[in-house]
Amino acid sequence: MSALDPSLVVARMRALGGSWPEPVVLDSVESTNAVLAHLPGDSDGVCVVADEQTAGRGRMDRTWTSNAGAGVWMSVRVALAEVPSERWPLLTMAAALAAQRALVAACDVPARIKWPNDLVVGTRKLGGLLTEVVGPVAVVGIGINVDWPAGQLPTPEATSVLVEGGRTDRAELLAHVLVLLEGLLPVWREGGSDLVMGFREACVTLGREVTVHLPGGGTLTGIASDIDDRGHLIVQDRGTPVSVSAGDVIHATITPWDTRPSSSPPAK
Numbered sequence: 001m002s003a004l005d006p007s008l009v010v011a012r013m014r015a016l017g018g019s020w021p022e023p024v025v026l027d028s029v030e031s032t033n034a035v036l037a038h039l040p041g042d043s044d045g046v047c048v049v050a051d052e053q054t055a056g057r058g059r060m061d062r063t064w065t066s067n068a069g070a071g072v073w074m075s076v077r078v079a080l081a082e083v084p085s086e087r088w089p090l091l092t093m094a095a096a097l098a099a100q101r102a103l104v105a106a107c108d109v110p111a112r113i114k115w116p117n118d119l120v121v122g123t124r125k126l127g128g129l130l131t132e133v134v135g136p137v138a139v140v141g142i143g144i145n146v147d148w149p150a151g152q153l154p155t156p157e158a159t160s161v162l163v164e165g166g167r168t169d170r171a172e173l174l175a176h177v178l179v180l181l182e183g184l185l186p187v188w189r190e191g192g193s194d195l196v197m198g199f200r201e202a203c204v205t206l207g208r209e210v211t212v213h214l215p216g217g218g219t220l221t222g223i224a225s226d227i228d229d230r231g232h233l234i235v236q237d238r239g240t241p242v243s244v245s246a247g248d249v250i251h252a253t254i255t256p257w258d259t260r261p262s263s264s265p266p267a268k
Helices: 006-015 032-037 089-107 170-189 193-202
Strands: 024-029 047-053 071-079 112-114 118-121 124-134 137-145 209-213 219-227 233-237 240-244 248-251
Touching (some): 032 124, 089 112, 089 124, 089 170, 112 193, 170 193, 219 240
Antiparallel strands (some): 209 219, 233 240
16 A cells, blocks of 8 residues: 555646645644644645544544555645535535545446435445535545455445455545546535536435434434435425435435444544
């Protein structure tokens, strides 16, 4: 598992039509989100990527550790100026769609998205995302299991590009994620309807019976029928549509990794 070479990443980004700067590549950090949050500036596209994370952060204050050199653990800065706050949640949707498309294009892995922020192949979790607002910018964390052998994955519900038989070139994957996200940001800033449409097409949650664990406690069970233009999941509760803006979604056919006490697959 060779270290990421930032010059190779930026060369591939330019070949793909991207204009963002060369990523900052570090050996080991607690959290790439935390490192990026302390870097000066407010321009789009500054990226921190690490070979290893020792205290990565996920939703609901979960933490996880990563196997050194076995994945893409990255954070990207996005300016929030002039973007209405009600549109900010769609940024995670844009990043998830960029990562999903990158996995298909760069790794030849049939990745899908589990609402709101998990990357999956079938019933197995391949990665995840976490967006944090830090002053005038958002820090978008993305974690993807790449060259991680099956016997070393953190839970039985996790998977990796290696396990799925895909191409495990981390530099290629990172370049694709960054270029695809760069291309989706104007769509997000202009309103996001095309973005939501693309997310719907990539989302494995729609049409399934789901149980949603809501942030304030309690659960909601029903059929996930749609995702609205705000990015909310619409769940049919005995025929009544209920809009869900946040929550942990459990598919009827998927055992959730986050019910187990061990470390979880990546979400920064």
